[in-house]
Amino acid sequence: MFDALIIDIFRKIIISMKPRIIYLKIIKTIFREIKLRSKNC
DSSP: HHHHHHHHHHHHHHHHHHHHHHHHHHHHHHHHHHHHHHHHH
């Protein structure tokens, strides 16, 4: 549930932001962290 809230917040930030390259890099790093956390759990 916590990861879903983080993703929803970042979606709102993305909508407000326009430079796509920057937020795509941020999303990739976030999803890498989520995958690592899910593997550890």
